[in-house]
Amino acid sequence: MDNSEDELEENEAVWKNSFVDSVPLSLAAAPGPSLSKTSPPADRVILHFDLDCFYAQVEMIRNPALREVPLGIQQKYIIVTCNYVAREQGLTKLMSVTDAKEKCPQLVLVNGEDLTHYREMSYKVTELLISYCPLVERLGFDENFMDVTEMVERRLAQTLESNTFSFKGHVYNQRSAEVKASDYLRLALGSHIAAELREAIYTKLGLTGCAGIATNKLLAKLVSGTFKPNQQTTLLPENIRDIMGHLSSLRKVPGVGHQTAKRLQALGLVTVKDLQLFPLTDLVREFGGPPAQRLKNLALGVDDSPVTPTGAPQSLSDEDSFKKMSSTKDVLEKIHQLLSSLVERMHRDGRQPQTFRLTIRRFSATNKWFSRESRQCPIPSHIGQKIAAGSSDDAVVQLLPLAMKLFHKMVDSSITFHLTLINVCFSNLQTRRAVSGGKGCITSFFRASPRKIQILSSQSQGDSSHSVDGHCTDHQFSTHGMAAQHLSLKTVTTKSPRSSEAALHGFKWKQSTVVAEEENQKASCCTTGSDPGETNDTVTHQLPANIDPKVFKLLPEEIQKELLSPAYVNCLLSTSDSQNIKDVTAAANELEPSDRVSAVNHQQPAGTSAFPVENVLEEEKLSFPQSSDCEFPGNVDPKVFSELPLDVRMELMSEWKQQKPVLKAPFSRKPVRSLITKERNALGKGSQTNSLLKYFKRS
């Protein structure tokens, strides 16, 4: 809208000032010497990928018949997304089901409340991108940022004269791609990489999406949506001003949320240009120093934030919302249902959670749609081990009292209450590593993860290998060991190894062992305000065998009653286990990574990781990028790699990124050889002849 020429002139100074020092001269502008050896402050090339109506695409892959009909993905009473057939009929995201059906009576609805399939496909996309370049940051399930600066530099060095070079896809506000390609060679190469990656995502996973190519994350994200389904757009530095100026409001700037927009509006700022021109000192007064500067930079299109590799998730949660929930029994049953699903997911992840959190949202006329309350507590390690080991029904039953305790910390159930949401969450996820030399040789490791120190505890047994095939199990297992040892090389100096005595016995405790162990565990969240010792023994007797009487006694009387109520006992704690088995089986079935990944994919073998990429690989293993532009070390078999648990793969990729020179020259240096040697030793068994080297190809 309408800038007078005056305003544009005024802005000139603002833009020059901010860009002269924040955005150094493009290397591409001086392609001759191409020597950027003068270190970092070079322009980056950042890609942003945004899949088209992601949930709808996943459902259309699962059921291709849905491609031809207007499709809406429903969660509760809203359409969270819809396919493009439906959009032609006027549907939009986050429309209510009633409005949507009104606009489009033939609308086909698929329930999208279970995110399992979306999450799995989402990680396949991220992993595919990571296989080309490790600097990938997820944003939600359907977006990824990638820093391809190094890939671009490598291509630049290899690029022979390319005067006929052009951009792939659109160039923002530019009529034709050919005009500027040689002036912005690096961005042009970025556009080629983006096109190749979108093509890979389509041919290997069957998904379409948009991409944006720019010099930072903010701009890449903003530009990616310029041409919408299944297209890509590059933003040249000379058009940064335009794209920022064309945003309809400050709220459109990623990083400016509702609250910030309101505070800005209170200062009289509503357009991006308002903020660009607003005195920084006034902004600092409102927001404080760093946030103020960041806001101003965002308005200018300046964003120095790095693409931070996301890695494995920091937390896993499961939630459900509802109109109203007012009885403790319903709460208990809902928590049980959520926990069953979450515990299964946690087991598949392979890590062991150290913290449990329960979150609720209360119904209240004033408070209605925000404000969640939560309480969290440590997870006693014996429960954590059951989760990790896959003893899901036991784990759920033992977590339930913890959850109810947390619930009662927030809700006085002697008074009427109304909940509209319950969320259960595992966090503080620690990766367990089992490395068995075959003779009870147990090692434990510490490692520094990107964000914090995590303990690598040990176990004497692997349990989670559900593989039918011993051959396969063997590889998976020993490759875990390799990961652990590899990681330990760098980080063992952080702390001294801890005794793994407890872990030695950690795997399959009998119930009696658990009880004995409780003496050291009871300082959990449940001690506060609880009143041990007053429950009489005849009550305790009635407890099913799989709940610890000592824990039970620590619970408030009301909770004890709940646990003994017919509903609970019959439904959840049946000692016959038949009901438990049914529950657990049902939960497992819900989560099962089923066959139908896509029309172009084949079914994955059972027992592989929750987020496998082997479907992608089996068709074109040879053409899968492994050299040249690919950061994936050439001596790693993608198939084997893809079978590792997600977090292990993420860790390895992070390591490779940092140790690239070493790993890329497999026979040149000691660290690599010793890694491979350890791997071979850890293998033990009959596979020694082949050893893991079988899975590590020559460059």
Place this chain on the structure above:
DNA sequence: ATGGGTCCT
């Protein structure tokens, strides 16, 4: 809103 996630205070 939904069913997830992230990081910062």
Place this chain on the structure above:
DNA sequence: AGGACCC
């Protein structure tokens, strides 16, 4: 533990 942000 809550609050902001993202999808």
